C-alpha cells in the first residue's frame with residue numbers, strides 16, 4: 001500500500017479525529033416543517049453519510065423560529081425538532097461511521113425569505129408565512145426591503161440563550177461538533193460588519209465592540225456543549241465591499257476565538273451586502289484560509305469552488321489549509337470522496353453493502369473490503 005495522500009490522512013479538530021480531510025459543507029435544504037427534519041433529510045443526509053467524507057456538517061440550523069432564513073429551515077428550538085432530528089441521526093449512525101457536526105445559525109435581517117427556488121426574496125412581515133426580522137441595527141439587507149428591528153439588551157440576552165439551548169439539544173443528540181455560523185451575512189456576521197452594524201453601544205463601533213456578540217455567543221455555546229467535543233466558527237473573511245468586514249478583522253476574530261477555546265476556523269466569504277464584488281474562481285477563498293492558518297494557527301478549513309481531487313490534495317499538501325469542505329460538488333457527485341481516493345491512490349471507507357462495486361483495477365480502494373460467495 002502506498003502512503004495515503006495528504007487529503008486522506010486523519011485530522012484532529014479539538015478532541016475529534018476525522019478519518020480524512022474532506023468535509024461536507026453545511027447546505028440548507030429548505031425542506032423542514034416548523035424546523036423539523038423529515039424524510040428529505042433522511043434521503044439527502046443518508047447518501048452524504050455513506051460518501052466516505054471525514055465529516056458531514058448539517059445545514060444551517062436555526063436556534064429560534066425568527067432565526068430561520070425561510071419558513072422551511074431546519075431548526076433546533078423545540079422538543080419536536082429534537083425528536084425529528086434524533087430519528088434521522090439514529091438512521092445515519094446505524095449505517096455510517098461518519099462524524100456529524102451541526103451548524104447553529106440565526107439569520108438576523110436575512111430571515112423571512114422565500115426559498116431559492118421561489119426566488120429567495122424577502123417575505124414581508126405582513127404577508128402569509130412572513131415575520132419581522134431582528135438585527136444589530138434597523139438597516140435592511142437591501143434598500144427596498146423592510147428594515148429589521150434592532151436588538152435591545154434583553155433581546156441580545158434572549159438570542160444568547162437560544163444559542164445555548166440549541167447547543168444543549170445538540171449535545172443530547174450526540175452531535176460530534178458544533179459550527180457557529182458567523183458568515184454569509186447572517187446575524188453574527190451582521191454584528192461584525194460595519195455595513196450592517198451601526199450601533200453606538202458596546203456592540204458597535206470599534207472592532208472589539210463589533211466582535212463582542214459573536215464572542216459571547218461562542219462562550220455560551222462552548223459552555224453548553226460537552227468539553228471534549230469541538231465548537232468552531234464559520235467566518236466570512238471579507239465582505240467584498242470597500243469599508244466592510246475584512247481579512248484583518250477575520251484574523252483578529254480568529255485569534256480571539258482561539259483564546260476562548262475555538263477548535264477550528266471555516267473560512268468562507270461574502271453575503272452581507274448585495275454590493276459585493278466577488279472575485280470568483282477555483283479555490284477563490286483558499287488564500288484567506290491560508291492566512292488564517294499561517295497567522296492564527298488553528299485548524300483551518302478552506303471552502304469555495306474546490307471541485308477536483310488534485311486541487312484538494314494540493315491545498316492540503318502545500319499547507320494552505322488543514323481540511324477542505326465541499327458543497328455543490330458533493331451534491332453533484334455524492335461519491336466525490338470515493339472518486340478522489342481512486343484518483344489519488346488512497347483508501348476510503350464504504351458501506352459493506354457496496355463493497356462489490358470496487359473497480360477491478362482498484363483492489364485497495366475500500367478499507368477492509370472483502371466478499372465471498374458459495
Ligand SMILES: Cc1cc2nc3c(=O)[nH]c(=O)nc-3n(C[C@H](O)[C@H](O)[C@H](O)COP(=O)(O)O)c2cc1C
Nearest residue numbers: 025026027028059060303304305306326327328329
Ligand atoms: C444548496 C446550498 C446550500 C447552502 N447552505 C449553506 C448553509 O446552510 N450554511 C452555510 O454556511 N453555507 C451554505 N452554503 C454555502 C456552502 O456551504 C459553500 O460555502 C459554498 O457553496 C461554496 O462551496 P462550493 O463551491 O463547494 O459549493 C450553501 C450552498 C449551497 C449550494
